[in-house]
Amino acid sequence: MTQVTNTVRFVLDGRIVEAQGERRTTTVLDYLREQLHRTGTKEGCAEGDCGACVVMVGELNAAGTGIDYVPVNACIQLLPSLDGKSVKTVESLNKADGSLHPVQDEMVKCHGSQCGFCTPGIVMSLVNLVQVLPQPSRQQITDSLSGNLCRCTGYKPIIDAASKACERQSELKIDDSADVPLLKDIQRAKTPTLSLDGEIIVQPVVRTKKGNEFVSPATLAEVADYLLKNPTTTLLAGSTEIGLQVNKQFKRPDHIMYLGNVAELRQVTETPKAWRIGAAVSLATLEGLIAEAYPDFAEVLRRFGSPPIRSTATLAGNIANGSPIGDSMPCLMALGATLVLRRGDKTRSVALDQFYTGQKQNVLQAGEFIEAIELPKPVAGQVFRAHKVSKRFEQDISATCAAISYSLKGGKLSGVKLAYNGLAPAPCRAPKLEAVLEGKAPADVKAADLDAAIAASFTARDGLRATWAYRSLVARNLVLEFIEDQQKEVA
C-alpha cells in the first residue's frame, strides 16, 4: 500500500509499469502501442465497436489470491483508470519456447484469419472467455465475439477454433502467478487521506501543470466531497461514452473522477423486495443478477453491447448519460426503478421516470450524483416484457426499445407500466398508452386506440435510425405482442 502521485502504475506480464507524464485522457491503446510498442493490439474504429483493440484487464480477486479478468476495449479506456490493475495483451501469450496458446494454435489450424487485422482482438476475447468459462457453449462463444468485427474470414472458422481450443482444457489457463504479488504492491490506500484538520484530500492519479486532475478515490465520502468542491467534474465509470468524446470530439474534461475503485459503489445489496445496485456496478454483473427474474431485460442487456462494453459500462452511466435511445431505461421505468442521489452527506430518492427533464437533461443538481439504483424484484403474477428493435442484432442503436410491466386481475390488465426509448427527447413512460391498456382484457385492446395514443403522446419525427412511420408502428406492435403472448400463456 503506497501513495504515488502523477504516476499510473499497472502490472504487465510480471512487471510493474509506471507511466509518468501522461495526459489524463491518454487511452490505454495509445499507451500500449506508442509507449510500450505493443502493436499487436490494433486501432480499428476507436469507439469500442470493432474489437480490434481488445485486451484483458485484471483486478485482484476478493481473497487476494488470484486475478479476475474482463475483456476491455483499450481504445476507449483512459490510462489512469488502469492504475492498480493488470493488463494482458496478445503479446502476453508469447511463450519462451515459441508455442502458441490453444486459441491461437487452433485459429491457425482452422484458417481463422485472412487479413489478420481483427485477429489479435478475437484471440484476446476468446482467451478471456476460456479463463472465465473453460467449457463454453456455442452460444457463449458467439456472444463472446459479438464485439469483434471480422469482415473477411467469416465467423465459422473462428468459432470452430474456439471449440477446438476448449478440447485442450489443461492448456487454457494463462500463467499470471508472477503478477499477483505485484498487483498487491500497487494497490492504493482504501481509506481517505485526511489533512491535519480532518479535511478529506483526494490525491490525484494525474495532475497537470494547469491544475487539471484525474482522481480515482476509494470511498464514497471522497467522491461526495470532491464533487462538492469541483462540481464540474466529469464522472467516469465504464468510459464507453467519455472515451468516444475524447477520441471523436477531442473533449478534454478539466477534472475527471473515476468511480471504478469505490468499493461502496461496486456493491449490490439485496432486500426481499429489491436490489440496490451501486453506481459502479457493470452491466455484465447486472445481467447475472436479473437473468432469472427478468429474462427479457437480460436479453436487452445482451444485445445492448458486446462483452467488452458490458464488462465496463455501468447501469448508472447509461442513466446519467441520458441518451434518448438508452436501452436500460425503458426496462427500469417499467419496473419502477428509483435512483438514490447523493450530494455531500445528503441523499434523496427520485423515481427514474421523474429523472429526465429533456434531451440529456435531468434533475441532478451541481455536485449531486447517482449513488445507486433501486430495482424492485418481481411480485407474484407480475409480467415483464421488453424488446429492442434495431437493424443489427448485437451492439446496435435502437429504433426503439419498449418495456412493459403488468399483472392480470380477473383477466384484465392491471398496474400497467409501459416505457419506450427512441420516441422522445429522453426515454419515458407512455401514460396515454397505459390508460388504453389499464383495466382491459388483452383481447379487447384495439390497435387503433394504441395508434391514437401514440400520436397524442409523441411528436412525429423521422430519425437516422428509423422513420416515424416505422417507429410508431413498431411501438404499437410491441405492445400487442407483449399482451398477446400472455393470453396464450394463460389459456
Next chain:
Amino acid sequence: MNAPTPIKNLLPASGVQQGTDIVHESAHLHVTGGATYIDDIPEVAGTLYAALIKSPVAHGELIGEGIDRARRGRGLHGQRHPR
C-alpha cells in the same frame, strides 16, 4: 521483417495438392500480434503528416488559400494544391 514463406514450403511433402489444407502463410503472425501493418512501424524521426482539405464547392475556382492562421502556429511545413 516478415518475408512471405515460399509456397512450396507450405505444400505437403507428399505432393498431393488438391483438397489439401494449406495454413495461411501469415497466420502465425496474425494470432500472435506479430504481423506488422503500416501503423505498427515506428515513425521515422522528422516524419511529416499531410491532411487533405477538400473543397466545399464542386466546380469552384481556387482564388486564395486563407492559411495565415495555420502559418502563425507551429509546425506547418507547406501546402500544395493542384494547378
